Structure formats: C-alpha cells, structure tokens
Amino acid sequence: MPSPPPSVSARLLSVLEAFSPGSTRLTLSEIARRTGLPLTTAHRLVGELTAWGGLERDSAGGYQIGLRLWEIGALAPRGLGLRETAMPFLEDLYEATHQNVQLAVLDGNDAVFLERLSGREAVHVVTRVGGRLPAYATGVGLVLLAHAPHEIQESAISLPLKRFTDRTIPSGAELRRVLADVRRQGFAISDGQIELIAVSVAAPVHDHDDAVVAAISVVVPSEDGDAYALLPAVRAAARGISRALGSPSARRLPGPVHRETFSAPG
Incomplete structure (x- = not known):
C-alpha cells in the first residue's frame, strides 16, 4: 500500500x-x-x-x-528564560577563566547549546549558539544524559557512537559506565572527545524540583594542566544558577570532589 x-x-x-x-x-x-x-x-x-x-x-x-x-523560539521555557537566568553566572565564570563558557540542554540524544561566551585567546571549539552535538561526546552532554530518564539513556547507549577522536567514548557499554560515574561524582570531565586540543569541565543545573534541566561547562586547552582546578568555579556557577531557579539542593554546600575522569582506550 x-x-x-x-x-x-x-x-x-x-x-x-x-x-x-x-x-x-x-x-x-x-x-x-x-x-x-x-x-x-x-x-x-x-x-x-x-x-x-x-x-x-x-x-x-x-x-x-x-x-x-x-x-x-524565545518563548521556549528551556530557551531564553533559562539563558537570562544563567547569564550573570556564566559571565562571572567567563571573567574567572577567559575561556569558552557554555550552557546547554538535552534534546533527544543531542546537547543543544543555548549560550557560549568565548575570549579571543580561548581554545577553538566547534560549538555555536543554537547548534547541537552528540551528548555522549561532550562534557555538558554527559552530565545531561547521566540525569536523563532511563529510556533516553538507553536510546543513547544503543546507538552507534561516532568516533571524533581516539578518545571518544567507543561503545555503549563504556558510555553506560561513564554515565554512572558522572551521576556519582556530580560532574563530568570530557578530555579530547571532539577535538584533542580541548578539555570540557561540566556540572548540572537543577530547577525548583531539583531535576537537571541544563548543564554548564568551561572548555580549556588540554595542555593547560589540571582540569580539576576549574571544578570549584564551574560547580559554584552551576549551583548559583540552580539556586536562582529555586533548587532546594542548591542551598546545601557541595560535597567533596573525587578525582575521576573518562579516559577511552586508544
């Protein structure tokens, strides 16, 4: 027929x-x-x-x-309103780092970028406002996937994973392990998954129901040293946005940082 x-x-x-x-x-x-x-x-x-x-x-x-x-498009609740709430904290994070500062939400299996602040000397990134990248290959995307509903996680895990570099997460089984680590740690560090020259440090943003509705990140050159040094600033900015959105958990002090990150086999 x-x-x-x-x-x-x-x-x-x-x-x-x-x-x-x-x-x-x-x-x-x-x-x-x-x-x-x-x-x-x-x-x-x-x-x-x-x-x-x-x-x-x-x-x-x-x-x-x-x-x-x-x-x-500006009427979308995950669009302009979220961006306006986040902007003061993103600007503070940019002033502290002068690197790429990003705000993203999850759409299906992709991270969609609502904002990016970037300095003249910042490391090159392929993201753009309104653009999207596979969530499994970005710091913000890993944070968003880790807190997404089970069916969305399973959808991402079941898909063929495109390899952008030899550090990109290579399989669904590895992605499942990484997402569990991100949930436990409360942040993600994605090292060279899209471009070998860049490391992303990302943390979740919670709303008034304490649901993860967005993620923020700083993307820095991989050669600049310890990405964990950026974690306090990134987590503080994410907590500030969450507090502005009414998150109950954002009023509590953050827990200790455990030094773990994803490292794919070559």
Missing part, C-alpha cells in the same frame, strides 16, 4: 529544515531541490512562510530564516 502524501505542515517544516548552519541563505530552486518538492509547491509554501515572517527575502531574491521564528 503506497504511503500517504506528506501533509501541508510536514511540507512547511521541510522548507524550514532545508536551512542549515552552512546554508543560511537559499534560493527558491535550492529550497525545492533540498526538500524534493515541485518548484510550484515550494514557491507557494515559501510565499506563505515569508508573508507570516518565518522567512525573509533579501534584495538579491534569496531567502533566510525570519525573525518571527526567533520570537517564537
């Missing part, structure tokens, strides 16, 4: 999904090609999205994502 044709809403969403970080401006023909829609259908849908404000047309006839989508 043939599959039913995609709905109008599915086709509209496919138009928006045609845009990506490397393709922020597209022509009508490119949108039609990327979506697989007939040119006439793409023209009609693009016109509707442009009239609504979801797309904007530039002077050369190309299309870009419109501000109307930013306005709606």
Whole structure:
C-alpha cells in the first residue's frame, strides 16, 4: 500500500529544515531541490512562510530564516528564560577563566547549546549558539544524559557512537559506565572527545524540583594542566544558577570532589 502524501505542515517544516548552519541563505530552486518538492509547491509554501515572517527575502531574491521564528523560539521555557537566568553566572565564570563558557540542554540524544561566551585567546571549539552535538561526546552532554530518564539513556547507549577522536567514548557499554560515574561524582570531565586540543569541565543545573534541566561547562586547552582546578568555579556557577531557579539542593554546600575522569582506550 503506497504511503500517504506528506501533509501541508510536514511540507512547511521541510522548507524550514532545508536551512542549515552552512546554508543560511537559499534560493527558491535550492529550497525545492533540498526538500524534493515541485518548484510550484515550494514557491507557494515559501510565499506563505515569508508573508507570516518565518522567512525573509533579501534584495538579491534569496531567502533566510525570519525573525518571527526567533520570537517564537524565545518563548521556549528551556530557551531564553533559562539563558537570562544563567547569564550573570556564566559571565562571572567567563571573567574567572577567559575561556569558552557554555550552557546547554538535552534534546533527544543531542546537547543543544543555548549560550557560549568565548575570549579571543580561548581554545577553538566547534560549538555555536543554537547548534547541537552528540551528548555522549561532550562534557555538558554527559552530565545531561547521566540525569536523563532511563529510556533516553538507553536510546543513547544503543546507538552507534561516532568516533571524533581516539578518545571518544567507543561503545555503549563504556558510555553506560561513564554515565554512572558522572551521576556519582556530580560532574563530568570530557578530555579530547571532539577535538584533542580541548578539555570540557561540566556540572548540572537543577530547577525548583531539583531535576537537571541544563548543564554548564568551561572548555580549556588540554595542555593547560589540571582540569580539576576549574571544578570549584564551574560547580559554584552551576549551583548559583540552580539556586536562582529555586533548587532546594542548591542551598546545601557541595560535597567533596573525587578525582575521576573518562579516559577511552586508544
């Protein structure tokens, strides 16, 4: 039995999904090609999205994502509101380190980055605001996965794990062990999983129900020495954000730091 044709809403969403970080401006023909829609259908849908404000047309006839989508996205409870609460603490953490300071939430099996503060001399990172990376390969992602519902953890553990470097977590069994360590320790140190030159030190952010709703991290050069020296500052910033969100546990003093980190076999 043939599959039913995609709905109008599915086709509209496919138009928006045609845009990506490397393709922020597209022509009508490119949108039609990327979506697989007939040119006439793409023209009609693009016109509707442009009239609504979801797309904007530039002077050369190309299309870009419109501000109307930013306005709606800002209403997400895990988006702008969380970022605004976290910003004073992220700025303090940046002033203390002058390295990459990041705020992320979990979306499926990915860490989505809501904010990143970065100095001119900070180590190179591949993250960007609004971007996503596999959670298992990042410090913030490991923290978020470690406190995610069981079914989300099992989904991540069951997937093939892409190796970015020879230090990336190589298997679901190893990921399961790492997540247990992160839960027990209360933080994550991810050393060279995405890029060998960088180490991420991450801690969880709790809400008024003490659920982990976000994670923050500092990413520093791997050659700079002991990442554990950053833990007090990262945990203090995470605790400050949690306290601002009403977390009961954030009012208690943190426990001692145990010196453990993930190290994948080469």
